[in-house]
Amino acid sequence: MNRKRISLRQELPLLVWLVFVWGALWQNFSPGNLLFGALIAVVVARVFYLPPVELGGRFNVLRAVPFAVVFLGKVVAASFQVLYLAVVRGPDVVSAIVAVPLRSHSDLLVTATGHVISLIPGSLVVEVDRSTSTLYIHGINVRNAQDAAKLRKEVRDTEAGLIRIMGTKEELSALAQEAAA
Amino acid sequence: MNPETVIDAVSAVFMVVGALMSLGAAVGLLRFPDLMSRMHAATKPQVLGLFLLLAALGLQMRTWWVWPVLVVAWLFQLLTVPVSAHMVGRAGYRTKHLHPELLSADELEAVVQKAAQKAARQAAARHGTDDDADR
Numbered sequence: 001m002n003r004k005r006i007s008l009r010q011e012l013p014l015l016v017w018l019v020f021v022w023g024a025l026w027q028n029f030s031p032g033n034l035l036f037g038a039l040i041a042v043v044v045a046r047v048f049y050l051p052p053v054e055l056g057g058r059f060n061v062l063r064a065v066p067f068a069v070v071f072l073g074k075v076v077a078a079s080f081q082v083l084y085l086a087v088v089r090g091p092d093v094v095s096a097i098v099a100v101p102l103r104s105h106s107d108l109l110v111t112a113t114g115h116v117i118s119l120i121p122g123s124l125v126v127e128v129d130r131s132t133s134t135l136y137i138h139g140i141n142v143r144n145a146q147d148a149a150k151l152r153k154e155v156r157d158t159e160a161g162l163i164r165i166m167g168t169k170e171e172l173s174a175l176a177q178e179a180a181a
Numbered sequence: 182m183n184p185e186t187v188i189d190a191v192s193a194v195f196m197v198v199g200a201l202m203s204l205g206a207a208v209g210l211l212r213f214p215d216l217m218s219r220m221h222a223a224t225k226p227q228v229l230g231l232f233l234l235l236a237a238l239g240l241q242m243r244t245w246w247v248w249p250v251l252v253v254a255w256l257f258q259l260l261t262v263p264v265s266a267h268m269v270g271r272a273g274y275r276t277k278h279l280h281p282e283l284l285s286a287d288e289l290e291a292v293v294q295k296a297a298q299k300a301a302r303q304a305a306a307r308h309g310t311d312d313d314a315d316r
Contacts, residue, residue: 024249079202079229086209086222095218097274099288118263121225124217125263126270127289136289138217138270143285 010055015041055108055166063164070161071116078121085141096142097126100155102133103178104163104171110135112166113159123151192237199237202230215280216273224266231258 015038022037023029085093102110110133114125117137127136139151163171209222235251273279274289281287 020249021253024253027246027250029246029249075229079205079226082209082221082226083202083205086205086212090212091214093213093218094283094285096284096286097289098286099292114267115260115263118266119225119228119259121221121228124220124224124270125267126217126274129292136292138220140218140221145286148286 011045013055014045018044058169059166060164063161067161067165071120074120082121082140089141093141094143095138095140096148096151098137098139098142098148098151100135100137100152102135102156102159103174104159104167105133106168106171109159109162109167109171112162113155116158116162117155123155188240192240195233195237195240199230199233202226202233206230214283216278217270218283220266220270220273224262228258228262231255 018041019034019037022040023034026033026037102113104110104113107130110128110130114128114135117123117135118125122140124138124140125135126138128134129136135155137151137155139148142148142151160175163175167175203226205226206222209226210219213219213222232255235255239248239251
């Protein structure tokens with residue numbers, strides 16, 4: 001156990017989340033209960049130590065709220081699409097596995113992109129190549145190269161949105177340059 | 182129209198649509214041709230289905246303290262569903278539980294074959310040196 005200790009500030013999001021879960025499970029958000037929950041959260045985080053999540057150091061709430069709304073809209077639209085495919089197309093549905101190279105090499109962003117894209121029905125991460133940060137995505141109802149290009153663009157757009165929310169400054173400026181080009 | 186009726190109507194719609202999503206998942210499981218496309222049906226529509234059912238529950242309970250529980254339940258669903266879908270999909274691909282004729286493109290296959298060839302070459306090279314050592 002010779003790992004780098006992380007600062008309390010870096011650990012804070014985890015602790016806040018643990019206290020929230022504690023309060024939710026007790027269904028009691030009184031100060032005393034929250035204080036006890038915070039105590040347990042600190043003990044748990046110290047005893048069951050996990051590799052630290054390397055955050056980008058910024059979080060843009062103004063970008064996060066529209067992203068969440070658009071995400072929810074996409075989930076609704078795509079759910080009905082998969083429902084339609086299941087009922088109408090059924091056994092004849094054609095899929096594809098598409099390789100999508102991502103811009104970011106941060107584990108957090110690759111994971112977040114994979115999660116968001118997996119939660120939107122119709123796409124599913126099959127394999128991750130961490131060294132080149134490439135996602136291999138199984139897309140349902142991808143019949144030709146055009147559909148595949150659309151899927152690839154959607155994944156890249158999702159990643160761009162996540163970089164704008166919580167990417168590092170370097171990733172953000174690289175994204176701005178790409179958009180300007 | 183009083184607010185009570187509106188809340189009841191909204192939660193009724195949420196519940197019916199949420200149940201419809203779960204039905205869609207079941208239909209998809211039966212009708213889709215291979216493991217991967219079944220994973221889409223098995224994991225995704227119920228993210229929305231559960232959201233709608235939990236929202237209807239929250240609307241009907243009329244107490245604020247159920248909302249944090251529902252939020253935690255849904256967030257854990259959001260965190261775990263892609264992981265399980267990925268693990269099953271990945272295991273399915275590696276054990277060849279898929280129908281290549283139903284894929285319009287497979288950009289992973291070339292990578293896998295290259296890696297397999299590399300591993301085979303390395304194994305062969307190792308054998309070669311072993312043989313040399315024997316002689």
